[in-house]
Structures are given as structure tokens and as C-alpha cells.
Amino acid sequence: MKRSIGALLCVALLAGCGLAQAAELTVMTSGGFTAAYKQLGPQYAARSGDTLVTVLGPSMGKAAEAIPNRLARGEHADVVIMVGYALDELIRQGKVDPVSRVELADSRIGLVVREGQAKPAIGTAAELKQTLLAATSVAYSDSASGVYIENQLYKKLGIHDQLAGKSTMVERVxxxxQVAKGDYQLGFQQVAELLPVPGVTYVGKIPESLQSVTRFAAGIPKNARHPAEARQLLNYLASPDVQPTVRATGLDSVAR
Structure with a gap:
């Protein structure tokens, strides 16, 4: 009987130790990698025993939900997943540990129309230009892809002035x-952010000659409560084993 009681106490102590080792990680992630993270996060939690608390927000911009603005307000995070150059700015500001930076995936820009609408031609620069000129309205995000379209793509196509009056930068959503609701005829965003949304037809990526490739990366804030566990999560998200899932969401694996 004494031996049985001792064994039960040992098991209880081991279980308690296991529970103590499990961590609750707060992960702030921006749109481009979110579809992949939503699949990979639960898989990692199941195998590690850690709990992942997910906070969504863009990598940049004026919205209160933007990751840099959240951190500036003092919100806590153990991991941030965002556009690489926006992460680099947080590293420069001393908010993210530079040694923790991990490359995750590349993201390209695509186009959608409302479900049921004919797919416009965008396979060449000339076709994309004509499609944009003929459109009644165009929308793009307030993150990296939208900034590129507004500041560079239109100028490369020589149609900046013609598109200015019928283009809108969409914040937060x-x-x-918005295209699915009929608010805009054409919608540009990173492919991984377009594919999960119902009510639209995915047309395709813009031509590679006009493409802007956004690198998504992740890091650990200086005030992370669980940096060791955060590092394990980042190693998993960047590992070769998860790349098929990453690519299935519309992202491209990083060459290593």
C-alpha cells in the first residue's frame, strides 16, 4: 500500500512538473502568414503542450490593431510574425531581439473579383494595365502589397493619375x-490573404515582372515572458516539415 501511495505521489508530481513547463504564448501575426499559422499553430500546441493566444493585426499602418502600434502601447507578445522590413524596424527600435529573427515565407500579390464575375486578363503587363484602366473601382490593403501598388505599380504601368480617383486603400479588413460585398470591382492583396475569403474568384498573381515579393519573418520581443518556448515555436514554423502547408496557403517557401 505504501509503495502504491508513493507511486501515485510520484506520478502526481511529474504531472505537476509537466503542467508547470507548459507555457501560454501570445503570438501577434499579420495577414500574410495568418492562414498558414492557423493550421500550424494548433498542430504545434498539440505536440508541445503550450497554449497559443493569437492576436491579429497588420504589420504596419495607422490602425490601432497594427502590431507596431500594439507594442508601442505596451501590449505583451512572445512572438511577432510580420512583414520582414517592418520587423527589422522593430529590431532597430530595440523592441525585438535581433538574434531571434527567423525567415518564414515569401508572399506575392494576387487579384480577385466578385464571385460570378468574369476573370479579367492580367497575364502580361499590357493586359494588367488594360484591366485596371477599364475597372470602375480598385481596392488594395494598407499593408505592404497596397503600399507597393499605390506608390510603385501604377507608376510602372504609367497609369498613376488615371487610377488615383478610383482606387481605395482598405484598412483593417x-x-x-469588400470585393465580395460588391464595394469594389477589383481587389489586390497578398495571395495568402485572398484565398481564404468566400464570395470572390481568385484571378491569379500579377505578372512576375511587376511583382513585389514580401518576405514574412518572425521574432521575439525583448519583453517576452517565455523566450525559450517562443524560440521552439519559431523553429517549428520555419522547419522543412511544415513547408507543404505553407505553400498550400498561397505562400512560397524561403530558399535555405
Whole structure:
């Protein structure tokens, strides 16, 4: 009987130790990698025993939900997943540990129209230019892809002035969701952010000659409560084993 009681106490102590080792990680992630993270996060939690608390927000911009603005207000995070150059700015500001930076995936820009509408031609620069000129309205995000379209793509095509009056930068919400409601005829965003949204038809990526590739990366804030566990999560998200899932969401694996 004494031996049985001792064994039960040992098991209880081991279980308690296991529970103590499990961590609750707060993960701030921006749109481009979110579809992949939503699949990979639960898989990691199941195998590690850690709990992941997910906070969504864009990598940049004026919205209160933007990751840099959240951190500036003092919100806590153990991991931030965002556009690489926006992460680099947080590293420069001393808010993210530079040694923790991990490359995750590349993201390209795509186009959607409302479900049921004919797919416009965008396979070449000339076709994309004509499609944009013929459109009644165009929407793009307030993150990296939209900044590129507004500041560079239109100028490369020589149609900046013609598009200025019928283009809108959409804040906070997915561009495809606004296209699905009929608010805009054409919607540009990173492919991984377009594919999960119902009510639209994915047309395709813009031509590679006009493409802007956004690198998504992750890091650990200086005030992270669980940096060791955060590092394990980042290693998993960047590992070769998860790349098929990453690519299935519309992202491209990083060459290593």
C-alpha cells in the first residue's frame, strides 16, 4: 500500500512538473502568414503542450490593431510574425531581439473579383494595365502589397493619375471581403490573404515582372515572458516539415 501511495505521489508530481513547463504564448501575426499559422499553430500546441493566444493585426499602418502600434502601447507578445522590413524596424527600435529573427515565407500579390464575375486578363503587363484602366473601382490593403501598388505599380504601368480617383486603400479588413460585398470591382492583396475569403474568384498573381515579393519573418520581443518556448515555436514554423502547408496557403517557401 505504501509503495502504491508513493507511486501515485510520484506520478502526481511529474504531472505537476509537466503542467508547470507548459507555457501560454501570445503570438501577434499579420495577414500574410495568418492562414498558414492557423493550421500550424494548433498542430504545434498539440505536440508541445503550450497554449497559443493569437492576436491579429497588420504589420504596419495607422490602425490601432497594427502590431507596431500594439507594442508601442505596451501590449505583451512572445512572438511577432510580420512583414520582414517592418520587423527589422522593430529590431532597430530595440523592441525585438535581433538574434531571434527567423525567415518564414515569401508572399506575392494576387487579384480577385466578385464571385460570378468574369476573370479579367492580367497575364502580361499590357493586359494588367488594360484591366485596371477599364475597372470602375480598385481596392488594395494598407499593408505592404497596397503600399507597393499605390506608390510603385501604377507608376510602372504609367497609369498613376488615371487610377488615383478610383482606387481605395482598405484598412483593417480583408480586401477580398469588400470585393465580395460588391464595394469594389477589383481587389489586390497578398495571395495568402485572398484565398481564404468566400464570395470572390481568385484571378491569379500579377505578372512576375511587376511583382513585389514580401518576405514574412518572425521574432521575439525583448519583453517576452517565455523566450525559450517562443524560440521552439519559431523553429517549428520555419522547419522543412511544415513547408507543404505553407505553400498550400498561397505562400512560397524561403530558399535555405
Amino acid at each position: 480583408p480586401v477580398a471581403a
